[in-house]
Amino acid sequence: MRSPEYSDQQLLAAVAAAAAELGEPLTATAYDAWQRGRDDAASPALVIRRLGSWTEACERAGVTTNATRSTSSRWTDEDMVGFVREYLRSGPGSFAGYTAWAKENDGAPSGSVLRQRFPRWSALKVRAQG
Known part of the structure; x- marks a missing residue:
């Protein structure tokens, strides 16, 4: 089965939808749990790969994220x-x-x-x- 393809706008809309449902700041871990089993939301790994970082994705979606330094x-x-x-x-x-x-x-x-x-x-x- 082929994975669905998402536009950048769809990725950002999913991040914004998760934040609206879960609250802010939105972590990649919280988003990961939220998106599982949904056809309309990509994995956080894909969001990060396409948009550069979790922080960048949240900023572009108008969502706050933790401002701490990267744990990676x-x-x-x-x-x-x-x-x-x-x-x-x-x-x-x-x-x-x-x-x-x-x-x-x-x-x-x-x-x-x-x-x-x-x-x-x-x-x-x-x-x-x-």
């Missing part, structure tokens, strides 16, 4: 690969499984943070297993 700089690529490696020793190997695991493991980057640096879960798994 806390971890090097190898740190992130190491967390995924650790997860793969204990989990089923899915991205959703990693996201749940990260919430239970203090210090682990969230799934959204991983996706900012590594948009393809399958490639990240291969790297972690290598």
Whole structure:
């Protein structure tokens, strides 16, 4: 099955709709949970990839986001690969499984943070297993 294609305007409308429903500031994690199972909203990874960053997407959609510094700089690529490696020793190997695991493991980057640096879960798994 082919993934739906979204225009930039559709991406921004979905971010704005999530903020209207969930409140502001809107985090990528909250948006991620909101958009699951919807045909009219893309994943936060696609939003970030197309619009440059979560902050940029929110700004363009007229939505406030947390003004804190990016958490993705806390971890090097190898740190992130190491967390995924650790997860793969204990989990089923899915991205959703990693996201749940990260919430239970203090210090682990969230799934959204991983996706900012590594948009393809399958490639990240291969790297972690290598």
